[in-house]
Amino acid sequence: MKKVNSIFVETGTHNCKNARGKVGEYTEVHTIDINKKRSENCGTPVNAHTGQSPDVLKQILVDVNKPADFYLDAHADIIPGNQADGYDRAAPGSSVIQGKTSMDELMPLLPELHVIREHNKQIPGNYVCIDDLRCWDAEASSHKAKCPATQLWHDAGISTKSIIATLGDQVNDYNIVGDRLCVRLV
Secondary structure (H helix, E strand, O other): OOOOOOEEEEEOOOOOHHHHHHEOOEOEEEEEEOOHHHHHOOOOOOEEEEOOHHHHHHHHHHOOOOOEEEEEOOOOOOOOOOOOOOOOOOOOOOOOOOOOOOHHHHOOHHHHHHHHHHHHHHOOOOEEEEEOHHHOOOOOOOOOOOOOOHHHHHHOOOOHHHHHHHHHHHEEEEEEEOOEEEEEEO
């Protein structure tokens, strides 16, 4: 993700490697994960937050008075097949996924975009990159690996069209960079 603004906000911490890599490049680095162990793995100077990403985004953005770069990668780790690669496993809609049952809780991308859109109305000039393009538009992505959870993304209503529609009149332009859809807001 290219740097556009001085604040970095990530959803989907995973192992914190991405957020840690932004320290020094950005004046503020935030990462959000629903899994407390993942958030605690970050340490300082990363501002690690635990909770539902749309709710935590709202809290963080109250104190952000300039545009930010958002890297959105929060989603349930649902991958069918063998468990050799260490991913969490559960059936779509199962309550065993961190106690979550609604699609917005499993796949919070569209609610996250609603929060960012409202923030952009007050503080314009934000930049959003959404990871895992191959999961909703494999032909557009340059990533060669298949997404094993494609159906879940489709069930959540995630598509390039729905992403752009959610951001609405706040979209300046967008492009595809590798396995990411990146959107510059007005």
